[in-house]
Structure formats: structure tokens, C-alpha cells
Amino acid sequence: MNAIRTTPPRPLDVAAVFPQLAPLARTATRLHPRPGAPSLHDSSIGGPLLWPADEPWPHCDAPHQGGGYSLIEVRAERRARARRAMYPDGAPDVPHYTPEEEAALAEIDWDAELPDGPVPMLPLAQFYVRDIPLLRPPGQADLLQVLWCPFDHEPMNMPRTALFWRSAAAVTDVLTSPPEWPVVEFEEYVPVPCVLAPEQVTEYPNSLELSEELREQLKDWSRWQAADAGVDSSYAPYPESYYHSHLSVAPGWKVGGWPQWGYTDPVPRLCPACDTEMDALLTIATFEWDGGNRSWIPEEDRAAASSRDDRYRDLCQPTAVQIASGHKQQLYICPAAPEHPHMELMQ
Numbered sequence: 001m002n003a004i005r006t007t008p009p010r011p012l013d014v015a016a017v018f019p020q021l022a023p024l025a026r027t028a029t030r031l032h033p034r035p036g037a038p039s040l041h042d043s044s045i046g047g048p049l050l051w052p053a054d055e056p057w058p059h060c061d062a063p064h065q066g067g068g069y070s071l072i073e074v075r076a077e078r079r080a081r082a083r084r085a086m087y088p089d090g091a092p093d094v095p096h097y098t099p100e101e102e103a104a105l106a107e108i109d110w111d112a113e114l115p116d117g118p119v120p121m122l123p124l125a126q127f128y129v130r131d132i133p134l135l136r137p138p139g140q141a142d143l144l145q146v147l148w149c150p151f152d153h154e155p156m157n158m159p160r161t162a163l164f165w166r167s168a169a170a171v172t173d174v175l176t177s178p179p180e181w182p183v184v185e186f187e188e189y190v191p192v193p194c195v196l197a198p199e200q201v202t203e204y205p206n207s208l209e210l211s212e213e214l215r216e217q218l219k220d221w222s223r224w225q226a227a228d229a230g231v232d233s234s235y236a237p238y239p240e241s242y243y244h245s246h247l248s249v250a251p252g253w254k255v256g257g258w259p260q261w262g263y264t265d266p267v268p269r270l271c272p273a274c275d276t277e278m279d280a281l282l283t284i285a286t287f288e289w290d291g292g293n294r295s296w297i298p299e300e301d302r303a304a305a306s307s308r309d310d311r312y313r314d315l316c317q318p319t320a321v322q323i324a325s326g327h328k329q330q331l332y333i334c335p336a337a338p339e340h341p342h343m344e345l346m347q
């Protein structure tokens with residue numbers, strides 16, 4: 001962890017205005033990914049995994065339709081773009097790619113048939129419990145590793161994910177060069193290596209998960225006024241949207257907390273193995289914030305987020321991951337047995 005990110009205090013204590021919300025408070029860990037060079041021993045998104053050399057690398061054996069982008073090209077383009085962004089006033093007269101990148105790109109055989117067989121998965125994230133104490137690992141495990149297959153899969157048309165819990169101390173020989181598939185379906189399925197700055201925040205449920213009575217209260221502008229909470233009167237016709245944008249569910253990549261809904265209504269999340277109600281584990285987000293929820297922008301990023309400087313163009317999409325047209329991929333896990341199959345939803 002080499003950075004701190006601080007979510008500004010919520011504009012008002014919503015549980016004081018609507019006491020029925022108080023027992024529904026839930027802690028989430030915002031991950032605050034930022035491009036960097038994470039090591040094997042860091043919690044990361046898109047970074048190297050502490051993977052044992054003697055354990056098979058996970059592969060996806062579902063059907064795949066060809067490919068879209070060369071992994072080598074995606075990474076070279078990312079690096080070129082990062083170099084360019086360092087010169088907001090115009091890049092000096094240097095080639096787009098380095099000689100090494102040119103050489104690697106020249107090696108690509110664009111007409112080659114893709115190899116047959118299962119697709120090696122890509123590292124998506126790893127989380128050490130010391131950084132994210134919210135995680136509830138099984139047994140002695142203290143590390144969660146998430147991989148995904150960078151192709152759309154049925155039924156939701158998202159990358160398919162796989163979860164692995166392990167004890168970091170048990171990994172002595174590390175796999176240094178995991179197998180890779182030469183192509184990915186979309187460049188947005190190749191995460192930019194990011195370091196994390198985990199931060200715990202308090203969330204309340206999306207209004208679609210609240211009782212009818214509580215939803216009616218949130219729509220009642222007079223209650224907001226009576227609380228003298230200083231909510232902008234432009235919200236008077238739809239005060240519940242103020243709750244939605246600023247007081248309920250945090251945007252961006254996070255562990256735990258309340259799920260966001262809206263793409264669909266809430267659906268039951270029951271463990272396929274034991275029928276237990278599943279917990280929200282990880283939200284894989286396209287955006288860290290958008291125009292409607294800027295109150296969640298960390299203090300440390302607020303100046304940059306308001307800047308037109310090109311260097312900060314990707315600030316709200318640091319991982320470059322995009323789910324569909326800007327959605328989220330949610331992973332749910334069985335609290336009774338983390339090794340039971342997990343569940344994925346798009347929101």
C-alpha cells in the first residue's frame with residue numbers, strides 16, 4: 001500500500017434522518033485502484049499473482065469465439081498511451097512505440113490460427129487479508145486470488161471468473177511466467193496493473209432493497225426538509241435520487257458492502273450448493289465515479305478530477321476494465337463455505 005485515499009464524509013448522516021436505516025449499515029472496502037507496479041506481495045488489480053509453481057494455472061474450458069485483440073498489442077498501446085500522457089503539452093518527438101515494443105509487435109503472426117483447447121485465465125486481482133480485513137477466508141488462508149477468462153461467456157456475456165483462497169506463507173516457489181492466450185475478446189478485459197489504497201466506508205442498501213415504507217419516507221421531501229440536512233432544493237421532486245447518488249452504495253471497485261442495482265431489480269442470491277443467502281464479495285466496476293456521484297471522489301483526487309489535464313483523463317477508469325457499456329460485474333460468495341461455487345451478476 002503506497003497511497004491513501006479518503007472518501008469525504010457523507011453530506012449528511014442519513015441514519016439520523018431515517019432511523020430505520022441504522023440497522024442496515026454495512027461496511028464496504030473501497031479499493032481505489034491506481035496504475036502502478038504491484039509486486040507479488042501486494043494486493044493488486046491486474047498485477048502478478050503469488051501462484052505456486054507446482055499448481056496448475058487455471059484455464060477456461062468453455063467455448064470461445066475466436067478473439068479480438070492481441071494481448072501484446074493491447075499492452076504496448078497501454079504503455080505508449082501512458083508515456084504520451086506524461087507530456088500534456090505535446091509529446092517530444094519520439095516514436096509511438098519503443099524499439100522493444102516494435103520488435104514484439106513485428107513478431108505477431110496476424111494470420112496464425114489460434115491454438116486449440118482451454119484458454120489460460122488472466123490475473124484480475126489478488127487481495128491480502130491484512131489489507132482487506134473484511135474478507136472471510138476459509139481455514140488458514142490469508143490471500144484471495146481472482147482470475148478471469150477475457151472472453152464473453154453465457155449467460156451474462158461477461159468474462160468468467162475463478163476464485164482461489166490460499167495461505168501466502170505456503171507458496172515457496174512462485175510461478176514466474178504464467179501461460180497466456182495470445183488474444184482477448186476486448187482490450188477492456190485486460191486490466192491495467194494497479195496498486196490499491198483500501199478504505200472502509202459505510203453503505204446503506206440500494207432503495208430497491210428497502211421496505212416499501214422506507215422507500216416512501218425517502219421520497220418525502222418534507223422529511224428531508226424537517227431534518228434541516230441542507231439538501232439542495234433541486235432534489236425536492238426526487239429526494240430519493242439524492243439518497244441513491246450520495247448516501248447509499250459507493251461507486252467503483254470494492255469488496256463487500258451492499259450491491260448496486262438498477263440494470264436489473266434485485267434477484268435472489270442463493271448458494272447453488274447449500275441454498276445459503278450469498279454475500280457480496282467483489283464489485284468489478286467500470287467507473288470509480290461519474291457525473292452523478294462526484295461526492296464519492298476521494299479528497300486526494302478532487303483537484304485532478306476537476307482538471308482538464310490529459311494526464312488525469314483516465315482517473316475515473318484507472319483499471320481500463322469495462323463491463324458491457326459501463327456496467328459492473330458483481331461476485332457473490334457463500335458465507336457458510338467460501339469454497340462453494342460463487343455467483344456473478346451484471347449491474
Ligand SMILES: [Zn+2]
Nearest residue numbers: 060062149151
Ligand atoms: Zn473462457
Ligand SMILES: [Zn+2]
Nearest residue numbers: 271274334340
Ligand atoms: Zn454454500
